[in-house]
Each structure stands twice: as C-alpha cells, then as structure tokens.
Amino acid sequence: MIPGTANRYSWGTRWTSILDEKLQFYGYRVAEEGLCGRTTMFADAYRPGRSGIDMLPAILETHRPLELVVLMLGTNDCKAAYETTPEKIGVGIERLLDQIRREREDLPVLLISPIHLGAEVEKYDREFDRRSVEVSKGLKKVYEQIAKRRGIAFLAASDVALPGEKDQEHMTREGHAALAEAVFEIRLPQSHWL
Template identity: 35%
Template sequence: MEKFSRKKRILCFGDSNTWGFDASTGERFSESVRWTSLLQEAYGEKVQVIEEGLSGRTSVFQDPLFEGVCALDYIHPCILSHSPLDVVVIMLGTNDTKERFRATSYNIAQGIVRLAQKTAKALEAQENNCVVIIVSPPPIHENYRHTEIFEAMGEACDRKSNELGERLATLIAQHPFEFVDASHIPMNTIDYMHLDEEGHKLFAQLIFNKLESLLKK
C-alpha cells in the first residue's frame, strides 16, 4: 500500500464471519486466523484494519430473539466513532436469510443496499472520500439442513443465500458502491454457514485483491 501518503483506516463491518466464529469450538478464531487480522498483516503499519463483527447481525431486520443486531440502527454512530475512514467493507446477508424474517433474496439485497446508502450518508461529514465495498458472502450450503443450526435458521436459507450475489450485483450497478462476490469461497463442513481457517485465508486474499485494484485506479 505504498501509494497511500498517510495511514489509512479500513472498517470491516459484518456478522459472525467478520467476528471470527469458529464452528468447531463455538468460540472465536485467534488473530492469526481471522481474515481481518490477515488483512492487517498484509498491509502492516501503513493501514489500520478495524474489526466490527457481531454474531447474528442483520442488515435491516429487527430480530425478535436478539437485541441490538440490526445494522441499520448502529451504522451511523459506528461510522462516526471510527472516522476518519478510507474504506468500509460491508459483508452481511447470511443472517437475513433466516426463515423468521420472511424475506426474499431480493428483499435481502435491498436491505444491504439501503444500509450502504446510510453508510455513505454518514460518511458525508468526512473531508476525504471513502470507498464503500459491498461483499456478497459465501453462500450457505444445503447441508446446513442436517445440522443443529437448521432449527434456528429455518427453511430455504441456502437457496436465498445462493441467489444473493446476483441480486446484489444487479442493484449495486445502480449505485456508486464497489462490489465483491465471495460465492466461490466454501463454508465449513460443520454447520455449513461459517468460514473455516482456509476460508478466512481465501477471503482475506479476495478483499486484499479488491483493495489493490482500487488503489491502482
């Protein structure tokens, strides 16, 4: 990141896959594993990577079972508290597929774009321009149906998750946001909806490549 004339700040805003949930232990992956930490390691001291992951976080949906997980309610103070920012990476949508929200894949994409719009609005107070990157998360595999997580998630999560990338790409084309499709990165083989150690490596490289391509423009 030699092209940066000062230390840049990258906010990584997401759910449990940004927090670093380890499905094999039910705890958090160490800093040596999490994709946010790997991104920090790749850039070194010239960049500050800010982790803003929360398990269960949704884009715009209020969860009747868990308080404080709606990103739309939190994004404005989050942006202000971490300013100044140069890049905001938003990866949400996995929790939005839960059956209890009764949202289509198109509705989920609409919610993520609405969140990005609110993010951009909060960033207007900054003097510098900040890039907002929307990431379509790795999709939930159909085998989640055979795990304990199925009862909590409900039906059709895999279908909606697999449709999300195309929905987002179509909607984002109408807005000044950058887009990354992570649909090729597999989830783990435990609950089929969280990244494993290899998945964190692949995802970190994907985001690094995207950032590098933006810097060359």
C-alpha cells in the same frame, strides 16, 4: 471498518485479521466490527442490537476517519424467521449504503456478498432451513446489481470460500485466507495500498 465478521475463529485466523496484517505494511488498520447474528435491517426478537441499520451510524462515527468501508452482511438475514428474499435483503444493503454515503459522500465501499449456506445447515443451526440455503445463493446476483448501479466495488465471497462441514454456515480457515487475499488484491481506484 468491516461489519459482519463473527468470532468463529480467533484473531489471526479470520479474514479480517489476515487482511489487517497485509495492510499494516501500507500504514492501514482494519477496524473489525463483527457481531454474531447481525443482519442488514431485521431486528432479532431475542438478541437486541443486531440490526445493521440501527448500529451502522454509530459504528461509522466510532471509527472516523475512514479510508474504506467493506460491507459484508446478509447470512443472518437468511434465517427462516425473517421469511425474506434476496431482493428484500438487497433493500437492507441499499439502506446501509445510503447511511455510508451520508457519513461521507466520497467514502469508497467494497460490497461483498456472503458465502452460500451449506445444503445441510439446518442440521447444525435450526434458525436456518432449506429455503435459507436458496436465499443465500441468490444474494450474489442481487448484490452485484446493486454495486454496478451504485458504481462501487463488488466481490462475491462465494467465489473464493465455502462453508465448513462443521456447521455449514461459517467459512473454513482456508476460506478466510482466500477471502483476505481476494479483498487485498482488489485495486480500488480510491485506495492507497496500490
């Protein structure tokens, strides 16, 4: 199950569907749980049901049994309205990880920090501003520290993918392919697609 994947591209182009195709050979399927505007813990006043904290328990239950959870959220938390910091977004990630542990203590988790927002994202999406860009750039360090402390796998999407020029917010097609490959190549000790 992979929350945080929006519907910018159709199935077959998004990194989750590319990963799904790779994992089918090993008998696994990806349960994609993308929702435009989803955050770690912030409630959107105009679009209900976007807080990961509120939604994750039901999502985990819906997709039982799970072999692995890939958690990649944080871009929408960078919106100007939330006036947040990378550290506060990290608190949201910690709370989500706690929920995953309550689901099943030994459930493997891969935490992915999102790509950085492009320098001109506010031209395309007024919900973001210049500060949002800086907050997005701080997520990698915070998430990596959380992953190390909790003993879970970590990947920075910003190491393999960039935002597209069209909106400075979502990954390019090439970025989706690169992220799928990077996730597939991670050899988690608990995973069975070795």
